[in-house]
Structures are given as C-alpha cells and as structure tokens.
Amino acid sequence: ETGVTQTPRHLVMGMTNKKSLKCEQHLGHNAMYWYKQSAKKPLELMFVYSLEERVENNSVPSRFSPECPNSSHLFLHLHTLQPEDSALYLCASSQALAGASVYNEQFFGPGTRLTVL
Amino acid sequence: AQKITQTQPGMFVQEKEAVTLDCTYDTSDPSYGLFWYKQPSSGEMIFLIYQGSYDQQNATEGRYSLNFQKARKSANLVISASQLGDSAMYFCALKINFGNEKLTFGTGTRLTIIP
Numbered sequence: 001e002t003g004v005t006q007t008p009r010h011l012v013m014g015m016t017n018k019k020s021l022k023c024e025q026h027l028g029h030n031a032m033y034w035y036k037q038s039a040k041k042p043l044e045l046m047f048v049y050s051l052e053e054r055v056e057n058n059s060v061p062s063r064f065s066p067e068c069p070n071s072s073h074l075f076l077h078l079h080t081l082q083p084e085d086s087a088l089y090l091c092a093s094s095q096a097l098a099g100a101s102v103y104n105e106q107f108f109g110p111g112t113r114l115t116v117l
Numbered sequence: 118a119q120k121i122t123q124t125q126p127g128m129f130v131q132e133k134e135a136v137t138l139d140c141t142y143d144t145s146d147p148s149y150g151l152f153w154y155k156q157p158s159s160g161e162m163i164f165l166i167y168q169g170s171y172d173q174q175n176a177t178e179g180r181y182s183l184n185f186q187k188a189r190k191s192a193n194l195v196i197s198a199s200q201l202g203d204s205a206m207y208f209c210a211l212k213i214n215f216g217n218e219k220l221t222f223g224t225g226t227r228l229t230i231i232p
Contacts (some may be wrong), residue, residue: 031166031218033218040224041224042121042208042221042222042223042224042225043208043210043220043222045219045220048218048219049209050218055216056219059167062169063230090160090162092162094218096218104218105152105164105167106152106162106220106231107163107164108154108161109161110159110160111160111161112161
C-alpha cells in the first residue's frame with residue numbers, strides 16, 4: 001500500500017449504531033487529520049494529531065471520537081450519529097511543521113462516504 | 118480569521134484551451150501559504166501547487182501555474198492546454214503562520230472539460 005488509505009470506502013449506519021473509520025498513512029508523516037466534506041460546503045477540519053497528540057479539535061460533537069494510537073494510524077469512532085452527519089470523511093497526513101516554515105503539503109486519502117439513516 | 122473565496126461554482130471549458138480558476142483570500146497574517154487541490158469523482162484530494170506569501174515568483178508545476186497577486190489577495194490557478202482528465206473539483210486552501218497545521222478551504226469550483 002502506498003500513500004494514505006481509508007477503510008471502509010462506503011458506510012451506511014443507523015443512528016444507534018457504533019462504527020469506526022480507519023486511516024493509515026504509508027508516507028512516514030507525523031501529523032494526521034480528519035476532515036468532513038458536506039455537499040456545497042468547504043472542507044471542515046475536525047481533528048489534528050501532531051506527533052500522536054491531539055492539537056486541534058474544532059468544536060466537533062462528542063459523538064465523533066478520534067484515536068491516534070501511533071503516527072501511522074488514525075481512527076474516527078462514531079456513535080449515535082445524526083442524518084446531518086452524512087458526508088465524505090477525508091483523512092490526510094503531513095510532516096508536522098518545523099521551524100519557520102508554513103509549507104507542509106497534506107496528502108489525502110480517498111475518503112469514506114458515510115450515510116446515516 | 119482566515120477565509121477563502123471561490124466565486125465560480127462551475128466552469129465548462131473546451132479541451133486544449135487554458136482555464137483560470139479564481140481564488141481570493143483574507144488573512145491579516147503576513148506569513149501564509151496557498152495551496153490548490155484537485156478532487157476527481159473518486160474523492161481523493163490531489164495536491165497541485167503551492168505559493169508562499171514571500172515567494173518572489175509565481176509558482177509553476179507542469180501545466181499548472183499560479184497567478185499570485187498579493188496586493189489584491191488573489192491566487193488564481195491557471196491550467197494550460199486542458200485535458201479531459203482535468204474534469205474535477207478544484208479547491209483553493211490557505212495556511213497561516215508557523216506551527217499552525219490548519220488548512221482553510223474554499224467551496225471549490227467544478228471544472229468540466231468538453232471534448
């Protein structure tokens with residue numbers, strides 16, 4: 001496997017289900033991200049992990065719970081979701097910024113298309 | 118707060134023609150970077166090109182170039198000699214300052230190349 005992979009690619013779940021999204025990066029990066037992409041809205045950053053520590057949580061509801069066990073893996077645990085949570089969930093990775101550099105390209109996975117019924 | 122504006126929700130361009138996708142941004146931070154990503158129907162975001170706020174020259178990557186006008190706060194993407202495979206969503210994104218991992222994205226432009 002190369003780049004950033006995400007599983008599953010598609011997920012349909014009921015509002016009472018518990019499921020998890022998985023992301024794995026094979027690029028040797030040390031920062032990982034979860035984004036939510038809804039129709040006609042900009043990508044929304046949900047969580048950032050840098051060096052396996054969560055550094056940003058953009059006021060995401062607690063029904064979304066991230067986990068980063070190591071620098072290569074990132075999970076998004078889902079429980080009691082709402083229909084408005086249906087979206088494409090994208091994972092990305094990069095090298096955490098070092099020194100006076102604003103450039104760090106993020107590499108994205110193909111996303112998980114989530115539908116909440 | 119940072120903001121990215123992409124005013125063209127959709128564009129149709131004849132194959133082999135050049136196309137310009139507009140992007141304006143708003144930030145008070147003097148140090149920032151601008152990124153363009155392509156998202157085909159498969160969903161993956163593909164990095165295309167980067168422009169730093171202190172870069173003296175406009176960025177170029179193959180058929181992609183960035184028309185960076187700092188005073189106007191615009192960073193338009195130019196695709197030369199468009200191909201059918203260029204049909205996709207295109208997103209402009211802004212990152213500010215040091216040690217800040219956050220990318221702020223625009224709403225995107227859907228580009229369709231017509232044979």
